[in-house]
Amino acid sequence: MTSSPPTGGIEAPDAPPAACNATEAQQFIGRKASSSIGNSVLDMTDARRLRWGAPDSVFTMDYREDRVNVIYDEQGLITRIYCG
Template sequence: MFCKLAPVGLILTVMLLAGCSSTSESSDDAAQGSTAADSGHSRCDAAAAQFAVGKPASPTLLEQARTSARAQTARVLGPNDMVTLEYRSDRLNLNTDQAGRVGRVNCG
């Protein structure tokens, strides 16, 4: 009787282990793809918003730069503003000088 059940047990064990195994590369790609697709977020492109450098910061300029950079969110940062160390690849930053002119555009 044991000889008849051994192959069935072996097949079930192999199927169970095969279902649990995956390559880390494919699972990482799938996780990143599903996260980006679910949230609708994409990486921002700061180079596309470089036209803002030298211009006075305004809500209109901020929205134009955000749209051009394909960023989910955007913010204006003054020279003395406190910021968190949180990095967000879908956020555009317009860094201004004391006069309120944009001196640098970056994502984060």
């Protein structure tokens, strides 16, 4: 049985607001999207919120300096990680 990629988002518990920096998290591009990777991305980026982007998903254009976006493809592989 194959697990489905995560959807929705994650919020860091009790994290103070901080500006996101996605540089270090780029190491996860090409890996299978999972909740554990999402938590690692949150830790590495200092973001307070993570938003998953499934294939063909639609995002609002609001910019949040404390949010990291993790985009994955049809196979559940992460293709992009960026702040906003």
